[in-house]
Amino acid sequence: MFARIVGQSFARNPRRKMLTVAALVVGMAVATATLTIALEVGDRMAREFRSLGANLLVTPQSDTLPLEIGGVDYRPVDEGAYLQESELGKLKTIFWRHNILGFTPFLDVPTQLAGSRVTDTTLIGTWYEHDVPVPDGTTFKTGLGTTHPSWRIRGRWFRDGANEAVVGMTLAARDPEAFAIGKKIQVTHSDGVSSAASLEVTGIASTGGAEDNAILVPLSFVQAYSGHHGQFRQLYVSALTKPADALADRDPKSLTSAEYDRWFCSPYISSISYQIEQVIPGIDVRAIRRVAETEGRILSRVSTLLWIVTLAALIAAGLAVAATSAAAVLERRIEIGVMKAIGATNTAVTALFLTEHLTLALIGGAIGFLFGAGLARFLGASVFGTPASPRIILLPVVLGLAALVALIGGLIPLRRAARFDPAPILRGE
Amino acid sequence: MATLVQIENLRKEFGNVRALDGVTFSVESGEWIAIMGPSGSGKTTLINILGGLDTPTSGQAVVDGTDVARLDEAGLTRFRAEKIGFVFQQFHLVQYLTALENVMLAQYFHSTTDEGEARVALERVGLADRIDHLPSELSGGEQQRVAVARALINQPKLILADEPTGNLDEANEQIVLRLFRELHTEGHTILMVTHAHSIGELADRRIDLAHGRLAHKV
Numbered sequence: 001m002f003a004r005i006v007g008q009s010f011a012r013n014p015r016r017k018m019l020t021v022a023a024l025v026v027g028m029a030v031a032t033a034t035l036t037i038a039l040e041v042g043d044r045m046a047r048e049f050r051s052l053g054a055n056l057l058v059t060p061q062s063d064t065l066p067l068e069i070g071g072v073d074y075r076p077v078d079e080g081a082y083l084q085e086s087e088l089g090k091l092k093t094i095f096w097r098h099n100i101l102g103f104t105p106f107l108d109v110p111t112q113l114a115g116s117r118v119t120d121t122t123l124i125g126t127w128y129e130h131d132v133p134v135p136d137g138t139t140f141k142t143g144l145g146t147t148h149p150s151w152r153i154r155g156r157w158f159r160d161g162a163n164e165a166v167v168g169m170t171l172a173a174r175d176p177e178a179f180a181i182g183k184k185i186q187v188t189h190s191d192g193v194s195s196a197a198s199l200e201v202t203g204i205a206s207t208g209g210a211e212d213n214a215i216l217v218p219l220s221f222v223q224a225y226s227g228h229h230g231q232f233r234q235l236y237v238s239a240l241t242k243p244a245d246a247l248a249d250r251d252p253k254s255l256t257s258a259e260y261d262r263w264f265c266s267p268y269i270s271s272i273s274y275q276i277e278q279v280i281p282g283i284d285v286r287a288i289r290r291v292a293e294t295e296g297r298i299l300s301r302v303s304t305l306l307w308i309v310t311l312a313a314l315i316a317a318g319l320a321v322a323a324t325s326a327a328a329v330l331e332r333r334i335e336i337g338v339m340k341a342i343g344a345t346n347t348a349v350t351a352l353f354l355t356e357h358l359t360l361a362l363i364g365g366a367i368g369f370l371f372g373a374g375l376a377r378f379l380g381a382s383v384f385g386t387p388a389s390p391r392i393i394l395l396p397v398v399l400g401l402a403a404l405v406a407l408i409g410g411l412i413p414l415r416r417a418a419r420f421d422p423a424p425i426l427r428g429e
Numbered sequence: 430m431a432t433l434v435q436i437e438n439l440r441k442e443f444g445n446v447r448a449l450d451g452v453t454f455s456v457e458s459g460e461w462i463a464i465m466g467p468s469g470s471g472k473t474t475l476i477n478i479l480g481g482l483d484t485p486t487s488g489q490a491v492v493d494g495t496d497v498a499r500l501d502e503a504g505l506t507r508f509r510a511e512k513i514g515f516v517f518q519q520f521h522l523v524q525y526l527t528a529l530e531n532v533m534l535a536q537y538f539h540s541t542t543d544e545g546e547a548r549v550a551l552e553r554v555g556l557a558d559r560i561d562h563l564p565s566e567l568s569g570g571e572q573q574r575v576a577v578a579r580a581l582i583n584q585p586k587l588i589l590a591d592e593p594t595g596n597l598d599e600a601n602e603q604i605v606l607r608l609f610r611e612l613h614t615e616g617h618t619i620l621m622v623t624h625a626h627s628i629g630e631l632a633d634r635r636i637d638l639a640h641g642r643l644a645h646k647v
Contacts (some may be wrong), residue, residue, distance in 0.1 A: 342534065343506060425516060
């Protein structure tokens with residue numbers, strides 16, 4: 001009979017319920033859209049931020065103090081420590097390997113130029129697009145294209161392993177004729193011992209950094225040229241990370257077992273650094289603070305904003321539910337009075353109205369979820385360029401939120417309904 | 430005949446207003462009592478106290494051995510479900526339930542539902558062909574007969590009817606009064622509030638109230 005009463009109430013008295021459902025649909029649609037985007041935004045924005053460049057710098061632990069001017073290492077090639085190129089595949093074996101979007105090694109060597117007005121410069125050996133063998137037997141394509149996407153080129157980048165060079169735009173401006181695309185340049189090792197080599201200029205690069213005053217060449221060329229086969233000096237890593245919180249910056253040694261597990265299994269910049277240090281011993285991993293901090297700050301702000309919008313939508317829905325419930329209870333006071341007069345307990349009346357509310361919540365939540373998924377697609381397409389895909393995992397969350405909003409919104413009217421004194425109601429007062 | 434209702438010095442005050450002022454009377458089992466009096470004389474208050482919808486300020490109202498004045502809220506609810514059958518002037522049916530469901534609603538709050546029994550109750554009041562109709566599809570007289578069926582379904586000790594024909598035209602009034610006469614013949618105890626002397630004369634006894642006091646007992 002209970003189900004029959006509730007069912008008939010819905011089937012034959014739907015008008016007031018439509019208002020409650022409408023309030024819940026609007027609230028849950030906004031909540032679904034913001035939650036979908038909140039889930040998507042971390043990943044999506046982190047990828048967007050990756051276009052700013054690498055966020056981790058790996059150097060040898062036992063390195064000497066770098067002699068860096070304007071970002072270029074001017075130390076002699078036989079000074080300081082080196083890292084092994086053969087170990088780079090291990091980066092794709094760490095717990096957060098899928099968050100390692102790319103990495104690029106660098107090896108700088110001073111050089112002299114023949115046949116140009118410029119006599120001294122730096123050769124920077126690196127990868128533009130290189131296949132790295134991973135221990136699991138696969139290969140991973142990476143290089144400047146991933147870690148330094150803001151670098152611009154006129155012409156084309158050098159081919160891996162070829163005697164080709166890309167000249168920094170500042171350097172090229174100093175002798176446009178010598179560094180024109182298609183021209184050959186002669187480089188001589190500054191120690192005067194090594195033989196000269198010829199490189200064909202394939203492009204002029206604009207990096208916005210010290211590389212604009214240097215010549216970028218394939219890493220293998222510089223390794224052979226300097227005698228440091230299979231070695232490099234610095235590695236830039238681009239990793240997807242989540243914003244730092246209280247746990248992120250704690251010393252892993254001070255964490256409890258549960259905290260350590262949570263820290264290790266969160267893609268903090270600190271935990272990814274730690275995992276890289278574990279697979280490649282003898283290195284020092286540092287966050288490139290400017291990028292990492294900007295990223296973290298903006299991600300946190302966007303997330304906070306989305307949570308506030310979600311909360312506001314839920315509160316608005318709750319208030320609307322409260323208003324419609326209060327009106328519904330007033331409208332149905334005679335029905336409540338009659339039920340109590342013929343023997344309904346307060347619990348029975350509450351159970352009836354509570355069930356109605358929960359049913360409304362399920363209906364409103366489900367419809368709101370569908371609308372919200374559409375809204376998320378639209379907002380995703382407007383803000384990020386691609387629609388945010390609906391997440392079915394949010395359905396139970398949204399239904400739960402709808403139930404919560406319906407219960408909290410209906411709490412005061414329902415309590416009032418349960419406590420109605422039937423005598424004055426039935427007298428028509 | 431056993432005494433079913435015993436009222437002793439019953440008082441009810443609403444703030445400074447004294448709705449009942451020392452009312453005393455008794456009702457035997459199977460009696461039909463008409464409670465009469467002008468508006469504001471305390472008739473409905475008396476019925477509400479006897480039906481457990483209200484509590485007296487002082488005095489005793491014993492129905493079938495239970496002093497209503499001593500019951501708490503839960504006790505009053507149970508008392509209403511088990512011992513009282515209400516018939517209101519405004520019928521007070523639940524609008525989104527059919528005639529059958531309105532009768533079954535009283536069963537549900539009493540104990541368990543029995544659709545067959547509810548159908549028999551509606552047939553008993555002459556509504557065999559209106560069982561699946563909503564109140565809005567029934568005439569006033571038919572609605573009141575549904576209300577009577579609902580009042581009877583749990584075999585209450587006492588039927589309390591507050592102006593049951595007050596909203597009916599003469600034809601429907603006669604139908605409903607005939608129903609009450611049949612119930613009386615079957616041995617039901619009825620307390621009926623009415624303004625109409627013609628209806629009052631159908632009862633075994635009349636109790637007249639004025640200003641909350643017993644003005645006259647016939």
